[in-house]
Amino acid sequence: MDIEKDNYGFIEIRDDLINKKIIKKGSKIRFKIDNIILSEFYTGKSYSYNVINVETNESKHLYHSKKQLSEEKYEDVKEKLLSLSIIKEQDNIAIDNSVKNTERDKELIKYIFNIILPKYGFTIRESQIDLSLTMYDAIKNNRIALCEAEVGTGKTFSYLIAAIISRFSGYVTNVLPIVISTSSITLQKAIKEDYIPLISRILKTEGILYRDLSAVIRKGKSHYICDKRLKDCVDSIPYKKDKNEFKILSKLLDVGVDGIDLDRYDEINKYVKSRINVTDKCNNRCPQYQYCRYNRFLKHAKSFNYDIQICNHNYFFADIKKRSDNKSEIIPDYSIVIIDECHKIINAARQIYGMKIEKAKIDRLINSIFKIRFNKGKDYIVKEYAKKLKSRVEWLYSSLLGTIINDEGKETERYRIIIKTSTEKLIRRIIYNINSLIYNLDNNEFKYKDASTRYTINLLLETKEKLHILINNKHITYWMELENIDKNKASICWVPKELNKIIYSHLWMNRIPIILTSGTISERGSFTYFKHKTGIDLVGMPNSQRRAKLQEVSKSSPFNYNENTIMYINDRLPFPNSRDIKYINSITSEIARIIKATHGHAMVLFTSYRTMELVYNRITKLVKKYSMIKMGKGYNNCLNRFKTSKNGVLFAAGAAWEGIDISGDILSSIIIVKLPFAVPDPLSKYEQTCYKDFNEYKDKVILPEMIIKLKQGVGRLIRSETDTGVISILDSRMNVKKDYYSRVINALPKCKVTNDIEDVKKFIQDNKSIEYFK
Structure with missing residues (x-):
């Protein structure tokens, strides 16, 4: 050596x-x-x-x-x-002789997928095995791996087997845990309660593992029971008036540490949960702190007692940010990171590294100051400062609301605002007010100074810091978020302009193997768009501190789309414009035609809630044979209603473009009303300035972003090997002579393409059973 x-x-x-x-x-x-x-x-x-x-x-x-x-x-x-x-090779640090080196590990992975798993009813999929081997190779070589795995590949088994064999096979102990980050609570729960126990049991039975693997799901504090708040809530419930609620909450007083996760209790409504959960006020001054179940859970979860730590993307990035700020981490040190549903990490990073000043929160903060009792003389001074602060905050949000620019005339979550010189002066006056309040609250002249008052002071400090950044930091992009153009529901938001470089510095530079996987992160076989957005493209650059090779792999779906799918395109409709009545009427008629051709069993995907509302109101008068279900911004029970309808039609937008998994005949038609181009907003306006012209920006950002979103929507249709269905795209820009056409077609599953509705009717007749039409 x-x-x-x-x-x-x-x-x-x-x-x-x-x-x-x-x-x-x-x-x-x-x-x-x-x-x-x-x-x-x-x-x-x-x-x-x-x-x-x-x-x-x-x-x-x-x-x-x-x-x-x-x-x-x-x-x-x-x-x-x-x-x-x-x-030296010892039992406590070496893998069993049969699987101790890399080549033998790879043979073991093949053996698990080809021999062991089929014994337990699993199908052999070559793409799944290749994917797992690629992931294993990245782990052993401390690399970053981008792994696109389309629906049906079985990526969860791929990364779990790769990670387990690289870290836990044989009699290995004393290793750091694996972190698995996802965006879906459903997937987190499935990994912990289904995948890991199943794989552990199989590999233990086959002699590959000597013990079961342990896992814990990590969540934000608001998901857990606060002992003090729970007791206060139970004590406040009149037993005779609400016996059921009293009994349910009383039982929670006696559950163990494992039972404090509020997500386990569907019978408790959101309002009650908000009264008994852990809040930001939680600290070591609480009288229950020493005996607190949440505190005990946290200590155990942050130790090295678990082999696998499971969390969402926001929680993972919160840990990354704390480490970069030299603050106490919330996840113990780990040896491998697996980021599933990685196409959502950009939004998670924006939420963690960005900031938000919510007017409603400031209003609540000011109201809490009015409730504090002071000694005589001091009370008047503090209340006057609080009144001035309230007045100036009202003025600030009103003035910013007046500068909103929405020249696109389209739905957006982010409205461009202008911070004028007068607005900046107003913000400085607000900061002065906050400083005055902090000074008066932080001395010892008032009657009661408790943890609640300290919390109020901390919130004032936090608000002041945010306002200071807003007017002094030139490296941020800011906007306003609104609900129904109501200033009381307004938020001033911003993110760092070069967030990709921050993510690179805080995450990708670390010498830890990172597996990123999703069903849709490439366009035309290229990961360029995703890599640039996330800063991964900086890995391996000449000045990069992490020069390890970046691995990329894309596995297509094993499903037979050519036989099981038909794509219907109507490019003869008016140009998409939700304010054009002719357009709305045309797409309504076309959607009705498709619904009748497929005998319901459809999900209609919109890019605009406004357009969805207009079409839904019209179509319910045209088609009465099938249940029409409109999904709002919250899923509620819409999916269950759709599943039990047998042949209903689900109208959806927003999050419904991804994450919905309905196999079988109930969903046999996906109708894409409009190509899902992102609505221009302050973030995209800034992003455009980073390219030499609009054409380059369109080619490298706008189109890849749209196509990835389109692939996600289309991916809702075929969820198993036996599923059959129709993909419909109703956008005039999908004309065969237009540039978009070939780029979109090449990105979607290979299947027959038609512009004749009769072909759709024939496909349904040929591929569906008699039960389908009942």
Whole structure:
């Protein structure tokens, strides 16, 4: 084994070990032999040398010396180093002999998919095996892997098997946990309660694992029971008036730590949950803190008791941000990161790294100040400052509302606003008001100073900091979010302009293997759009601190779309415009035609709630044979109603473009009303300035973004090998002579394309059973 002397790559290893608290800040790496490194730390009096196995993170002290180690002594130290047990094969750090090296691990993965899993009823899928091997290779080589796996590939099994074999097979102990981040609560629950127990049981039975793997789902504090608030709530319920609620909540007082997750209790409504959950006020001054079940759960979850930590993207990025800010992490150090549903990490990162000033929250904050009791004289001063603050906040939101620019005339979540000089002056006056309130609240002259008052002070400080950033930071893009153009439901929001570089610096630079997977992250076989958005394209650049090779793989769906699907395109409709009555009437008539041709069994996907409302109101008068179900911004029970309708029609927008999984004949038709181009907003306006002209921006951002969204919508149709159905696209821009046509067609599943509704009728007649038409 040769000695590898200090080089540029050691910086990455050193920083990683410091972050994991394996070596101290200020340590240096002197040399490396395979996966063993020698670290040096100067105490101020002597040099301390430790040996670390970077694969297992095990560390042993080698020696102290008043003199610094010279290169001439490297060979002598090497001999001593090689004698240590840290690099010998031992039961507690080595995988069983049959699967201990990389090649044998790969053979084991193939054996699991080809021999073991079929014994338990699983189908052999070559694309699933190849995907798992790619993921395993990335893990073993500390790489980032972009893995697109279309519906039916079985990506969850692929990454779980790859991660488990690389970390937990045989008798390996003392390893850092795996983190799995997803965007869906349903998937998080399935991974913990279905996938991991099943895989553990199978691999344990087959002698590959020696014990069951453990997993925990990590969520924000509001998902858990607060002991103090629960007790207060139970005590306030009149037993005779609401016996049922009293009994349900009383039982929660006695559940164990595992029972404090409020998501487990569907019988408790949202309002009651908001009265008994953990809030931001939670701190160690609480009288229940020492015995608090949530606190005990948190301590256990943050320890290394679990093999796998499961969370959503926001929680994961919150941990990443805390680490980068040198704050206490909320997830224990980990060895592998798996990001499922990775197409949603951009929005999660915007929420964590961005900021929001909600008017409703400021109003509640001011109202809480009015409730604080002060000594005489002080009360008048504080209340006057609070009144001025309330007045100026009202003025601020009213003035910003007046600057809103929505020249596109389209639905949007983000409205462009202008911060004028007068607005900036107003914000500075608000900051002055807040400082005055903080000064008066933070002294000891008022009667009662408790945890609640301290919380109020912290909220004032937080609001002041946000306002300061808004008027002083030139590296942010800001906008206003509104509900029904109501200033009381308005929020001022912003994100860093170069968020991709921040994500690169905080996440991709880490020397930890990261697997990113989704059913839709490429366009024309390229990951360019996704990589640029997330900053992954900076990995491997000449000035990058992480030069490890980036792996990319895309696995198409194993389903037979050519036989099981037909695509109907109508490009003869008016140009999409929700304010054009002729357009609305035309698409209404066409949607009605398709519904009749497929005998219901349809989901109509809109890009606009306004258009959906207009079409829905008209179509219910034209088609009365089938149940018409309109999904709002919340799913409520719409999906269940659709499933039980047998042949209903679901009208949906927003989140319904992805995440809905309905297999079987109930959903046999997807109607895409309009190509899902994103509505221009302040973020896209800024993004456009980063390209040389609009055409380049359209080619590299607008079209890839639309096509990825379209693929997600179309992906709702075929969910199993036996599903059959119709894809309809009702957009005049899908003319065969237009540029969009070939780009869209090439991105979608290969199947027969028609513009004749009679072909749709024949396809349904040929592929559906008698039961379908009842």
